[in-house]
Amino acid sequence: MTRRDRVFAGLSFAFLLDEMANGVGGLDPLDALLTLAINQANIAPLTRDPEARARYGGLHAPAPDDERRPVSINAIAASLGLPFETARRRIRRLGAERVCVLSTDGVVVPSAFLASPSYLQSVMLGHERLRGFYVELRAAGLIEGMPSPTFDTDSVPVRAAARLLADYVLRASEGLMREAGNVISTLTLVALLAAALADEGRAGAAPRTLSVRSVAQKLRLSPETVRRHVSELMEDGLCARVSTGLMVTEDALARPGMRLLLAENAAAVQRLLSGLAERGVIRAWEAQES
Template sequence: MTRRDRVLAGLSFAFLLDEMATGVGGLDPLDALLVLAINQANIAPLTRDHDARARYGSLDTPAPDGARRPVSMNAVAASLGLPFETVRRRIRRLAAAQVCNLSAEGAVVPASFLASPSYIQSVVEGHERLRRFYREMDAAGLVEQLPPPAFDTDDIPIRAAARLLADYILRASEGLMREAGNVISLLALVALLAAALRDEGRADGHRRATSVRQIAMTLKLSPETVRRHGAELVEEGLCIRTAAGLLIPEEAFDRPGMRRLLAENAANVQRLLAGLAERGVIRAWDGA
């Protein structure tokens, strides 16, 4: 694990926590992950088509329902490492709220939701967080060489940037899931990593514990849920319990899994930035 990996992880896990806590279209973090996974599967064929990427890149042009490929509940459960019954129950609830459509072929996030005011607002706010994240990395000298733009556009393709961001969130979740074991523990681990790596810059070198209540409020979970999953992280040796709350100790960063997680994160961030550069987003940011 390099010093660069740790500094980059501090910025990126704080950013990831903000994204997960804010959700998509007002959804809670777990439902938001489900919607991201479903939508990314729906549009996977379109992301390999240059013309389709150009056609559906702006905020007011979501891909039409007929161009979306349904995904099965089994596939969604497998991709997120969730129990099938949890996914089935939540997707049926999302369908009742018209956040997704269900058919014999599977689930689809419809264009009506992707064009809704709540979703558009969450995308715009997420885009601003993404821009700040890039600025922070650039100021810290963490941005490596990026490819030139492959698209000629005068406007910032905000929807295209949102798809690239969703890819990053889902890829990051894979590594976090490997360490945490389930989605709720994953969310708690992100909060603890963000706090631990943030405190590396403190003059006294002291890491502050994060209270169960604070994590619960940030992630819109019950304190009992966070307490239970925090206990699982303690059992796995990923954090320790103190009088003030939960804390990731330095020795946890020496675990092979944690070293792998931070190295993968650095690669995933570079992939995100390369995609943004290729799509013309970073050129637009730098020219603003």
């Protein structure tokens, strides 16, 4: 793995950790991931329609409920590697909180939630994190050739950017879950990877370590839950306990599965950036800078 690959991974995992930890609409990280997966499945047909993408790209223009395709709880559980009962229990609770609507056809995240103040605030905060991530990559010389915009817009298509970001989070989660085995272990591994690679490119930098408590606070999980999943990651050789805390070792980073994970993440980030460029988001950002 080249130094460029490591710097890229350090920036992207730090961004991914912030995105996962801050959730959606005030939801905890796991509920937020479920909501993202349901919503992305609901709008999958629309994302393949250029006219629909333009029509529902603005912050205050969620796709109406009658254009959303319901998805089964089983499909969502399978896509996230969750036990069916865990997904069912959490989705039913999300239904009671009006984050989603359950019917005999499946589950839908309704436009009412997607237009709620809490959701819109989380979208705007996520958008600023996304823009900051782009600026960091650009400053590090890690932005490659981007496609030309195919949409003409006078403003930043914030909701379109949010959909692209959600797609990235879910794609990145797939590879992470392949290595870590489940969602909570995945969240923990992202925190450890972000710390291990945080100072790549800085002279004399040493890998950072984390405590169980700091990971739990970042992810809004109980220390007991994090400790249990850290033990699983240690048994699988994905992290180790040293005198200063927990860390992802060089041996772990050199594993074939981990190298594949980093390569897949880099490809997913490139896909995200290309989508942002094609949708006109990057052009709008840079126009605001000039």
